[in-house]
Structures are given as structure tokens and as C-alpha cells.
Amino acid sequence: MVRTPCCEKEGLRRGRWTAEEDDKLKKYIEVYGEGSWRSLPKNAGLLRCGKSCRLRWINYLRTDLKRGNITPQEDETILKLHTTLGNRWSLIAGHLPGRTDNEIKNYWNSHLSKKIYSTAKKDAPQKPGISKGARSRGRPNNKLILKKDKTTIPKESSGSDSIAEEEPETTNPKEEQATSSGKEQSKSDQNLTTKDPKIEEENWELTTDGEKREYGVLSTIIDSGEWFYSAWPSSSSLNSNFNNEWMNWDWEGDGVLGQNVCENFKEPSSWFWANGNTNGEGEECR
DNA sequence: AAATACAGCAACCGCAATCGA
DNA sequence: GTCGATTGCGGTTGCTGTATT
Numbered sequence: 294m295v296r297t298p299c300c301e302k303e304g305l306r307r308g309r310w311t312a313e314e315d316d317k318l319k320k321y322i323e324v325y326g327e328g329s330w331r332s333l334p335k336n337a338g339l340l341r342c343g344k345s346c347r348l349r350w351i352n353y354l355r356t357d358l359k360r361g362n363i364t365p366q367e368d369e370t371i372l373k374l375h376t377t378l379g380n381r382w383s384l385i386a387g388h389l390p391g392r393t394d395n396e397i398k399n400y401w402n403s404h405l406s407k408k409i410y411s412t413a414k415k416d417a418p419q420k421p422g423i424s425k426g427a428r429s430r431g432r433p434n435n436k437l438i439l440k441k442d443k444t445t446i447p448k449e450s451s452g453s454d455s456i457a458e459e460e461p462e463t464t465n466p467k468e469e470q471a472t473s474s475g476k477e478q479s480k481s482d483q484n485l486t487t488k489d490p491k492i493e494e495e496n497w498e499l500t501t502d503g504e505k506r507e508y509g510v511l512s513t514i515i516d517s518g519e520w521f522y523s524a525w526p527s528s529s530s531l532n533s534n535f536n537n538e539w540m541n542w543d544w545e546g547d548g549v550l551g552q553n554v555c556e557n558f559k560e561p562s563s564w565f566w567a568n569g570n571t572n573g574e575g576e577e578c579r
Numbered sequence: 580a581a582a583t584a585c586a587g588c589a590a591c592c593g594c595a596a597t598c599g600a
Numbered sequence: 601g602t603c604g605a606t607t608g609c610g611g612t613t614g615c616t617g618t619a620t621t
Contacts (some may be wrong), residue, residue, distance in 0.1 A: 308589090308615085309589070309616095310589090310590090310593095314619095328607090331607095343606090343607095344591085344606095344607090345590075345591080346610095347607080348591080349590085350588090351588090380611090381609085382610065383609060383610085394609070394610080395588090395589080395590090395609095396588090398610070398611085399588050399589080400588095401590075402587090402588090402611095404587090457620075510605085
């Protein structure tokens, strides 16, 4: 089936919007309301694609938008939500009134991902053969990964939100970027030439002495029985205490999947992040 | 001062989901 | 149930301003 273009491209303007165009769009929507994006440009006297009009309105012209820099509180909220939601920017934006998914996505890509990535790189033990300069403009897959074999798969979970979010191993940067949302998961599934891994996910509440501190997602690969934990602590620390067993977190980046190096891995009951503030420990298990 | 590199972000593109006839 | 149109989302591109050499 041939895709129908969202609008005819001929004669339409592209690129940055002018103040005049903004004004036309704003006035039209104020009178007639949002929607009917396909017919809107013609009716409003704009030489733009309807899709472009919608984007411009949603991201910049809406009156309920909050302008200005992301605050430290918002920064922290984005980090925490990204831990559990992944790259589902619209969902994250839903928790930040006045912010748009595009804004948050840009902020993540230009600020937070770098911040986290540099912390991980600095703190994590270096693997031989990892080229530090290998990553250029690509987006890192900055997620902590914990792997374990089938014998220790926990049976119970504290949540049931099933989100296909993670692929266990990808070396293609393009694939790595597409693993963070359910939608993108299905997208990349379509592109896989090998067997698709079926992943079951469980939300875990990370606590210390009954105090809720953080969330993460425990993903189990059904076929292989492998499982791994994916989360970002707000501290970006690479260590965690797991039933008093110190674990060494590695990170997935530059196409390298990290591994857990501790023995005696037990079913989790309580967690806390060793972020250097909440405790003074943080030794790695080697 | 000019050239180059880099960072930030607005906008575009393609795909999937949803809607409605 | 099917199919085309529309909408929404997330990845990516490329322009622009700023920093560095």
C-alpha cells in the first residue's frame, strides 16, 4: 500500500516559522480551536503542512506552556521518570505541566544523557577494548544493566506494568536508540532478523528501611531465562547494595553489555543506592 | 579576525495507533 | 472487518549561535 503523504509538499514553506505565521496560526486556533490539522493551513492562510502547524502549536504557541530553563526540580523529575518510563517523552511530559515532550527529549539528549554518561564513564571500571573516543554524536544507551541466570529469577513482583522496554544486547547504535519504549521495541522487533526475545518486565520498588527511594524495571528474557535490571539512580551511582551483597554495576554503552560480578545473588527484598550521600560505602565486588 | 568545532534546539520524517465511513 | 485519513509519538536532522583555536 502506498502511503498517503500528510499533505502536498509542493509550494509549502519549511524551516523556521516567522512571527507572521505564528500569528496567523495562533489567531486561527483561538477562533476555531485545535484539530483538523490537514485543512487548517489552507483555512488559516498558511503555506505549511498540517503536521508542521500542529507541531508548532503544541510545542511553542500554546498558552499554557512554561517558558524558560528546566529547573533543578524538573531536572530531577525527568531523571526519575526516565528510570521507569524510558524514552516515552510524552508520558514524562505529562508529569511536568507546561513542558512538551519535544522540550524534554531535547533536554535529555543535550543535558541529562551527557551528565549521566560522563558519571558512568568516570565511576565505572573500564573494560579492556572499550574505546573512549568511539562514541561521537550518537546517543548513548545510558542504562545500568544487571544480569543473572535463570536459577535466581524472582517470582514475585511489586508491580504489574508490563512494558516492553529493553533489549538485552545491541551493538548497533541505531538499535540501541530504539529500545526504550514499547513502541520502539515493536519497531525494532520488526527489523530483527534473528528470533525476537520475549521480555517480561516487573516494576521493583527500591527501598531502604521501608523508605521508598527509587524505582527500576526488572526484565526477564523468557526464552533464555536471563534477567537484568535497568534503572537510573538519581545519584547516577554505579554500585548498589543487594541483600548486603555488593554488586558491581556495569553499563551498556559502546555496544558493550556489562555484567554482574558478584556471587550469591539472592532474591531482592530491600535496596538502596550507594550514592555517596546516603552511605559512605560503595566498594565494588570483584 | 577568521576559521573551525561544538552544543542546543526547532523542525522534519516515518511509523504506529486510532478513528470513522 | 477493511481501508483510508488523521493524529500522536519518538528518532533524527540540520540550522544557528557560541566557544575555541
